């Protein structure tokens with residue numbers, strides 16, 4: 073195992089870089105004190121700030137494909153593998169992980185993407201990684217190695233422990249190996265684009281949802297909520313996709329036009345740039361929101377982002393919005409989302425500002441606390457990430 | 473026996489008129505669809521709303537009485553079998569569809585609603601609920617959640633877990649929480665996901681929020697005969713290899729076809745060694761284009777007859793034959809066991825050959841009906857109880873499930889572990905894996921009152937030393953390792 077002295081942002085001690093399952097086990101079994109698990113570092117500043125810890129387990133050497141049989145459409149990889157690298161391998165067989173979170177392009181690892189419950193526009197058709205992970209090997213805080221799921225897409229044997237790693241920010245265990253379900257790369261992909269306001273886009277999206285045109289992604293992006301673009305992506309066979317794109321353009325009305333290839337990539341890159349804002353400096357924070365799709369425009373209007381980046385999955389209900397990095401404003405945004413029955417969490421935010429990272433804690437926070445105690449009794453992993461969830465005082469308990 | 477205080481507490485919780493204690497009526501609840509395991513419960517309660525479920529669970533928790541949730545009792549792994557001196561909490565009276573939201577395309581339902589009734593309620597809006605177990609007319613959505621049930625169309629559309637957004641759950645201590653939320657975006661670890669498929673051991677689902685899908689523009693179905701199971705298997709690989717994701721790909725062998733034809737006369741060819749049902753759905757033009765490709769692949773692999781459903785009535789007839797196959801084996805055998813195992817799709821031909829050999833060795837016939845697209849087998853082991861074949865049949869059936877694990881697959885694709893396969897779990901998972909699963913269970917249910925004795929092997933059920941763990945084939949090949 074490689075050990076480097078270069079400490080991470082909040083780290084004071086050694087950085088352990090296991091290269092396989094055995095070394096991952098040794099890294100946790102052989103160290104003492106609290107631990108940061110770090111993948112590509114693309115979500116370092118998300119959620120609540122980590123408290124300093126003496127040990128960092130860095131998964132950037134825990135890479136590589138373990139088993140890939142294209143005919144079964146499953147792949148087993150080490151969890152530190154950057155998803156973009158994996159996608160390149162799979163593309164050779166015209167297959168893919170049907171997942172496109174914005175930060176994949178910055179080198180996000182498979183394990184990191186699972187741990188942060190991230191998702192991209194394709195979630196409309198394929199869900200998030202919780203829908204695509206079919207097996208996993210975890211290393212618990214004391215080095216215990218536990219396997220869950222398997223190598224087949226259909227499997228209900230035993231508890232699906234991989235699910236609790238989804239969204240766990242490394243607080244319940246280290247994901248060492250992951251088995252993923254794959255999908256074919258479609259023969260054609262066409263995007264229809266319409267410059268319009270968020271409100272207009274939401275109306276069109278609702279109409280689209282009542283047709284059988286089967287878009288795989290429907291996203292609006294813009295500055296503030298008045299000016300922006302609606303993007304609708306269609307995938308399938310060459311002829312069929314073109315025909316549906318024409319129908320979508322007609323439905324969207326005057327001003328809508330079709331883009332393909334590099335032009336389409338550029339449009340989606342603009343969208344991803346707003347989801348994945350990292351260079352906002354000290355003034356801005358990025359909030360991730362989920363709520364019933366029909367309520368999303370109202371919630372975003374209430375937050376009223378002052379001419380900053382907004383992306384809205386109009387049929388998934390998942391949005392990203394950049395807000396000023398000051399506590400009162402962020403609290404108001406959380407409240408607006410909670411009032412609509414939704415969920416919210418901060419992504420990138422300046423380390424210096426004391427901002428409320430999480431919206432209302434889930435009502436089952438007591439179960440999470442019990443689970444933390446079972447899997448990480450000495451609270452070694454990811455100290456601080458969930459604020460006070462694991463220590464009490466969240467106000468989220470009881471019936472909702 | 474339950475003491476009087478417990479009985480009183482439960483009657484207070486749900487109302488005395490909703491308690492069953494008459495021994496004859498209790499007998500109705502002694503087993504689920506896997507009738508080999510039986511246990512008459514001490515008491516059955518039929519709460520009328522979620523609050524009453526919570527009150528009943530609280531009463532059980534306070535008095536340390538084990539309880540088992542029950543939907544329609546169609547489970548095939550003994551998951552809803554009562555516990556001795558325990559209480560059955562039936563969800564049959566929570567059958568309200570709380571909301572169908574055509575705009576956000578979702579349904580909020582109580583757990584006792586049947587799977588098919590959800591689609592019926594959504595149909596006027598052009599929507600439907602995708603997972604479609606063959607038992608969908610009777611099984612409850614609560615049971616589907618507990619088993620993470622699948623169906624013929626899950627290859628393209630996913631399993632129950634891919635369609636549940638949120639669950640209101642009564643935890644084993646009687647408190648009520650919501651798991652999941654209004655979107656796929658979730659805060660913190662996915663407890664919703666771990667509850668799905670937990671077989672009634674982590675709590676009782678009392679309200680379920682589901683995604684509804686827009687009905688596809690077209691559906692096209694064909695029935696094709698092949699000279700061998702191997703040829704049919706190659707067609708499945710061919711379709712998948714062409715980048716086509718069919719809505720369903722089902723296979724039946726000669727024995728299963730014989731049974732289905734005797735029962736429902738669905739127009740399958742007798743004596744063909746294998747038949748495939750392939751269904752494509754989606755936008756009309758694309759469906760038509762891919763359907764031609766599928767036909768060409770069938771022909772390339774020596775298809776001996778290809779029948780295309782010309783209308784929805786014909787399609788229904790094809791599906792009737794397929795869906796009747798389980799029960800239909802009653803026409804060709806006095807008794808049978810339905811097995812459920814999974815292999816990687818590329819090993820279908822191999823596993824079927826091995827099953828054939830094992831059947832011949834045991835002197836028993838095995839009919840095969842299965843979800844070929846995802847490698848989910850349902851071998852039907854035929855036997856005659858009166859001829860003393862039951863034990864041999866069970867042995868054969870268990871060996872088949874364990875063979876699936878040996879080939880890199882799973883003990884169960886959709887019917888669950890329950891009572892039936894708990895003792896086989898050590899074939900698929902190591903001791904430590906199972907111990908960690910036990911810790912997860914304890915986080916939800918520290919007192920082990922919620923459907924105890926199911927899913928994980930226990931010494932009482934399996935003896936002190938359950939069967940040995942066998943390494944995964946990838947482990948043996950040195951691809952993955954266990955420490």
Ligand SMILES: Cc1cc2nc3c(=O)[nH]c(=O)nc-3n(C[C@H](O)[C@H](O)[C@H](O)COP(=O)(O)OP(=O)(O)OC[C@H]3O[C@@H](n4cnc5c(N)ncnc54)[C@H](O)[C@@H]3O)c2cc1C
Pocket residue numbers: 504505540541542543544545546547548550551552563583604605606607610611612613614615616617618619620621622623624671672673675676677678798886887923
């Ligand atoms: C003819 C036939 C065909 C079948 N076909 C299929 C198929 O195609 N695909 C498939 O997946 N299955 C199939 N099954 C199996 C069975 O129908 C499913 O497992 C179904 O989901 C069980 O639902 P149920 O309401 O009958 O549950 P039950 O049998 O009553 O209970 C099953 C389990 O769920 C738990 N449970 C029930 N309700 C709740 C609740 N509200 N909260 C928590 N736990 C609960 C019980 O404790 C038990 O462990 C078939 C069964 C039959 C008899």
